[in-house]
Amino acid sequence: MHKSKARITAIGSYVPEKIVTNKDLEKIVETNDEWIVKRTGIKERRMTKEDEHTSDLSYMAVKNLMEKYNKSVEDVDMMIVCTLTPDFKTPSVASIVQAKLGIKNAGAIDLNAACAGFTYGLYMANGLITSGLNKKILVIGAETLSKITDFEDRTTCILFGDGAGAALVEYDEEQPSFISSYLGSEGEKGKHLYCSNLSNQMFGEDIMNTNYIVQNGREVYKWAVTTVPKGMQAVLNNGSTLINEVDWFVPHSANLRMIESICERSEFPIEKTLHSLVDCGNTSSATIPLSLTKGVNDGKLKYGDKVLLYGFGGGLTHAGLLINWTI
Structure with missing residues (x-):
């Protein structure tokens, strides 16, 4: 970056x-x-x-x-x-x-x-x-x-x-928020999480044509708990940062068991994780900003903190950012 x-x-x-x-x-x-x-x-x-x-x-x-x-x-x-x-x-x-x-x-x-x-x-x-x-x-x-x-x-x-x-x-050239990033996608696994109202095929395979979300939870879980820890490390490497220098980890709030597994595999303390799923469930693209707002409101997230954000899901896509909290 x-x-x-x-x-x-x-x-x-x-x-x-x-x-x-x-x-x-x-x-x-x-x-x-x-x-x-x-x-x-x-x-x-x-x-x-x-x-x-x-x-x-x-x-x-x-x-x-x-x-x-x-x-x-x-x-x-x-x-x-x-x-x-x-x-x-x-x-x-x-x-x-x-x-x-x-x-x-x-x-x-x-x-x-x-x-x-x-x-x-x-x-x-x-x-x-x-x-x-x-x-x-x-x-x-x-x-x-x-x-x-x-x-x-x-x-x-x-x-x-x-x-x-x-x-x-x-x-703001003097006090930027963004330190490093890492993005990826594994489109071939997109069939494990989709919502379709136009096509009943993906990569030549028949899928259920429905206006509702269809998810193979087991496959998405397996993908997330292996992909996200590697992605987190890539973000940190790109930002020349050690994991113990991160103040807060803010993953997509998909499932608490999934977050626990990701933290365990990446050797990051779950106590330093912000999520919004207990009261809001999985709100897809809204989970991370909801978690950040909750972190501020709860007095946890403070100016100058180093924060690792990681979104992952449908696509299957993922994106991590290491930022300085500048609010």
Whole structure:
């Protein structure tokens, strides 16, 4: 990574009001609270109303960011919304949020890297600002996964929730946030986690044509616990940093057992890990910004901390960033 000229200056989040507990799910599918907690660590998740969409959650996350840090977004010149659950195929969520915020001179794109979306979004923002193409970028990770979840499938409906997080990234040559990165993809394993409404084939193989998320949990788990520790080490190597110099590890909040395995394999203390899954479930691209916001609110994450972010999921894609916490 070239010497960064980009700084994360604010962060915010939003989750819908409606809470769905494990007890609530017991009434819908054959499951129970003890089984869900033991296997995933999740106790509850948030769910949007029928008329509440990804753009609404995104907008509220930005409003939260503005209020918490007294920030204006009128002069934002690029908006990147990371999501796999856009309101429409077109226009983009970014365009809808740009209109709601009244930002006049901003580019607007959606980025779909599934659960790695937010780390990819930050990576892009750093690149655009460091290259001199942009000065001030909003990166939003937002999902309404409840709208593509099959609530008759007990293996997936216990996992997913809705939420959004936003970060403001600005030009700052003196105090940049970004230290190093590492990105990857294993597209041949994409069939283990997908949602299709257009094709019933992938690489010539028949797949279930459904509007709902389909996941081979065992295969995704195996992939994550081997891929992420290697990726973490690659990020650290690229940043000439030792693992014991990292203050906080913020992985995608997929499953607590998965995070425990990743920490064990990478020899990183679980106590120095930030996640958002207990109360929010797996919110795909929103998990990392939700975790960061929670870390700030809980008084854990502090200015000057060295933080390792790692997103991983559908694609199968993954992306890690080592950053200085500059808020």
